[in-house]
Amino acid sequence: MWLKPHVYGRLAVAAMHGTQIVYAVGVSRQTKYRCDPKHKRIQAPGGILMKRQDGFSLIELLIVVVIIGIIAAIAIPNLLASRRASNEGSAISAMRTLHGAQSTYAATYGNGNYAGATTLDTTCLTALAGPNLVDSTMATGTKSGYNFQGMKIDKSSTAPAQFMFSSVPTTTSGVTQTGSRRFGVATEGVIMADSTLTDFADIPSVQAGTPLAN
Numbered sequence: 001m002w003l004k005p006h007v008y009g010r011l012a013v014a015a016m017h018g019t020q021i022v023y024a025v026g027v028s029r030q031t032k033y034r035c036d037p038k039h040k041r042i043q044a045p046g047g048i049l050m051k052r053q054d055g056f057s058l059i060e061l062l063i064v065v066v067i068i069g070i071i072a073a074i075a076i077p078n079l080l081a082s083r084r085a086s087n088e089g090s091a092i093s094a095m096r097t098l099h100g101a102q103s104t105y106a107a108t109y110g111n112g113n114y115a116g117a118t119t120l121d122t123t124c125l126t127a128l129a130g131p132n133l134v135d136s137t138m139a140t141g142t143k144s145g146y147n148f149q150g151m152k153i154d155k156s157s158t159a160p161a162q163f164m165f166s167s168v169p170t171t172t173s174g175v176t177q178t179g180s181r182r183f184g185v186a187t188e189g190v191i192m193a194d195s196t197l198t199d200f201a202d203i204p205s206v207q208a209g210t211p212l213a214n
Contacts, residue, residue, distance in 0.1 A: 083178075084177065084178065084179050086144075087144050087145035087169070088179050090143065090144035090145075090146070091143075091144065091145075091167045092183060092191060092212065094138060094143060094167065095183050095185045095191050096185075096191070097134065097138075098125075098128070098134065098148070098150070098165045099165070099185050101115075102128070102150075102163050105133055106161060108131075112161060113152065113154045113155055113161045114152040114163040115127035115128050115152070115163075116150050116151060116152045117151060118151060118152060118153060119151055120149045120151045120166065120199060120201070121149055121151070122141035122148070122149055122150075123150075124152065124163070124165075125141055125150065126139055142170060145169060145170055145171070145178030145179055146167045146170060146178065146179060146183075147168055147169075148167045149166050149199060150166070151163065151164060152164075153203065160187075161187075162186065162187045162203050163203070164186040164187070164200065164203045166184045166200040166206070167182060167184070168182045168197055168198060168199055169182075169197060172197040179197075180197075181195055181197075182194060182196055182197055182200070183212070184200040184206035185206065186206040187203075188207070191211070191212040192206055192210055192212065193209070193210060193212040193213075194209060
């Protein structure tokens with residue numbers, strides 16, 4: 001069939017077959033074209049073929065990009081918050097493990113004293129890993145986005161032995177922040193937690209902390 005196109009400047013809609021539209025570019029108002037719906041093309045009287053080009057428009061691509069951006073803006077903060085919560089749960093579990101490991105060490109290896117040094121460092125973690133009271137990852141002082149340190153006070157004729165552990169996020173700010181709380185535990189076994197992201201300084205500072213709300 002021959003159809004007369006509707007011309008808009010240099011762009012003409014040459015023919016429509018159902019929901020298929022065949023386009024022609026640069027035609028005059030008086031030119032007639034033959035529509036070939038099967039092959040999605042039009043044919044001028046001189047035999048020149050012009051085939052329809054399928055694809056996405058720039059507007060469609062921009063809409064897709066905007067939608068992806070909206071989804072990312074909603075999902076990424078929730079993902080990071082879930083990651084921080086998971087790290088904090090792991091740190092709390094690790095503090096309970098460390099408390100139990102020190103109690104076992106004092107009863108079996110330490111002759112009533114706890115493992116570690118009298119200053120805050122990771123010596124106690126290495127000592128506890130020796131008899132396999134903690135795993136090798138914990139022995140490094142870093143696990144699941146948290147750093148761990150500890151210290152002890154040996155027993156005396158007037159006071160029993162004491163110990164403490166402190167854990168803080170490895171990254172304390174920014175998008176990659178690994179936790180939003182610090183944790184501490186002392187000889188009594190009560191886990192302390194607050195939003196100060198520096199280590200507990202000593203045993204009394206842990207004992208004076210805020211108990212974790214379980």
